[in-house]
Amino acid sequence: MSRLIRAVIDAGALRHNLEVIRARAPGARVMAVVKANAYGHGLVQTALALHSADAFAVARLEEGVRLRQRGVQAPIVLLEGVFSLEQLREARQHRLELVVHDALQVELLEAAREPHCAALWIKIDTGMNRLGFRPEAFRAAHERLHALQPAAGAIRLMTHLAAADDPDGHLTGEQLKRFAAAIGRIPGERSIANSAGIFGTVAVGGQWVRPGLALYGASPLPERTAQALGLRPVMRLETSVIAVRQVPRGETVGYGATWRAERDTRVAIVAAGYGDGLPRSLPSGTPVCVAGQRAPLVGRVSMDMIAVDVSTLPTVGVGTPVTLWGEGLAVEELAGWAGTIAYELLCGVSERVPLELAGSAAG
Ligand SMILES: Cc1ncc(COP(=O)(O)O)c(C=O)c1O
Structure with a gap:
C-alpha cells in the first residue's frame, strides 16, 4: 500500500496565512505561536517555513532550545517563562525571551544577579485568571524587573484574551480597559491579540500579535469559516x-x-x-x-x-x-x-x- 496515513503540510499555505494576518494587523509584528509541535504541524519545519515571522512563541524551554539548535535565529519567546535557576541559565544560553507572570519568576531573575540577555515580557492577568500579575500587583513587579533591566525596551507588556471569539466583545473590551488602566504611562511594546483577537470584532491593537490557529489555516471564530477570512488549511x-x-x-x-x-x-x-x-x-x-x-x-x-x-x-x-x-x-x-x-x-x-x-x- 503506497498511501497509508500521513499529514501533508503545505508550506505555501503557512506563508499565505502569515500574509493574511499581516494585512489584518497592519504595522504589528507577528510572533508565530509554534508550541505543541506547531499545533501538530512539526515544530522545526513550521518555523523554517515561517522564516519571515518576526518572532516565535513556544510554551516549553525544550521547544525553544530545539529551534535554536536547528538554526532559528529570530527572537523566541517562552510563553510560560522559567521555573528554576537552571532553566533560566539555559534560556539565557539560547537567548530566549521570557514571559514573567509570577513573583517567583521575578525572584529567579533577581537571584541570577545579571540582566537577562533578551527581552522580558511581563504578563498582566486582565480576566483570563490563568497566568499573569493581577493589575494591582503589576506595578510592583514591573519596578523590580525595571531595576534589573533598565535599558529602554527591555521590558514589554502583554495580556491574553479569554473570549476574543465572542462576537459581542464584552469581555474583550473589559480586558482592554483593565490592561490600559494597569499600564498607564509605562513605556514598552505591547502584545494582546491571539488569532481571535486579530480577526474578531473588537480592535485590539498592540505592537505585536500572537497568532497560532489562524497561521495553520483554521478559523478562530465560530461564525466565520477560514475561507471567509482568506485563510488556507495547512x-x-x-x-x-x-x-x-x-x-x-x-x-x-x-x-x-x-x-x-x-x-x-x-x-x-x-x-x-x-x-x-x-x-x-x-x-x-x-x-x-x-x-x-x-x-x-x-x-x-x-x-x-x-x-x-x-x-x-x-x-x-x-x-x-x-x-x-x-x-x-x-x-x-x-x-x-x-x-x-x-x-x-x-x-x-x-x-x-x-x-x-x-x-x-x-x-
Ligand atoms: C499566550 C498565548 N498567546 C497566543 C496564543 C495563540 O492562540 P491562538 O492559537 O488562538 O491564536 C496562545 C495559545 O494558546 C497563548 O497561550
Whole structure:
C-alpha cells in the first residue's frame, strides 16, 4: 500500500496565512505561536517555513532550545517563562525571551544577579485568571524587573484574551480597559491579540500579535469559516482505503455494533483511527472525503480503522485516496462532529503519522 496515513503540510499555505494576518494587523509584528509541535504541524519545519515571522512563541524551554539548535535565529519567546535557576541559565544560553507572570519568576531573575540577555515580557492577568500579575500587583513587579533591566525596551507588556471569539466583545473590551488602566504611562511594546483577537470584532491593537490557529489555516471564530477570512488549511490528513466489502442489510459494522445497515451497503475500510489522533467520539454520519467526494462514517472509530458507506461511489477500491481533513473538509467542521475544537484535533495527530512538507521550507 503506497498511501497509508500521513499529514501533508503545505508550506505555501503557512506563508499565505502569515500574509493574511499581516494585512489584518497592519504595522504589528507577528510572533508565530509554534508550541505543541506547531499545533501538530512539526515544530522545526513550521518555523523554517515561517522564516519571515518576526518572532516565535513556544510554551516549553525544550521547544525553544530545539529551534535554536536547528538554526532559528529570530527572537523566541517562552510563553510560560522559567521555573528554576537552571532553566533560566539555559534560556539565557539560547537567548530566549521570557514571559514573567509570577513573583517567583521575578525572584529567579533577581537571584541570577545579571540582566537577562533578551527581552522580558511581563504578563498582566486582565480576566483570563490563568497566568499573569493581577493589575494591582503589576506595578510592583514591573519596578523590580525595571531595576534589573533598565535599558529602554527591555521590558514589554502583554495580556491574553479569554473570549476574543465572542462576537459581542464584552469581555474583550473589559480586558482592554483593565490592561490600559494597569499600564498607564509605562513605556514598552505591547502584545494582546491571539488569532481571535486579530480577526474578531473588537480592535485590539498592540505592537505585536500572537497568532497560532489562524497561521495553520483554521478559523478562530465560530461564525466565520477560514475561507471567509482568506485563510488556507495547512494540514491535509490523508490516507487510503485498505478494503471494500458488501455489508448485507440488517448486519452491523464495528465495535459495539452501533451502526446497522438499513440496506445492502458497500463499505470502505479506511486506514485511520484513534491511534492516529482521529477522535473516537466521531459519530456515524461524520463526513469523510473519499476520492474527493463526501461519504458518511459508519460505526465506531477503532484504533487503526474507520468504515465509510461508499454505496454511492462505485469506483472506490483498495488504494482510493481519502482525506480526513484539509482542503474541502475543514478541520473545524470535523471538530464540530467530534464535539471539540480544531486545536485539539491538530495537536492530537499522533507520532505514528508522518508529517510531510509539501512546498519548500525556504520558499
Ligand atoms: C499566550 C498565548 N498567546 C497566543 C496564543 C495563540 O492562540 P491562538 O492559537 O488562538 O491564536 C496562545 C495559545 O494558546 C497563548 O497561550
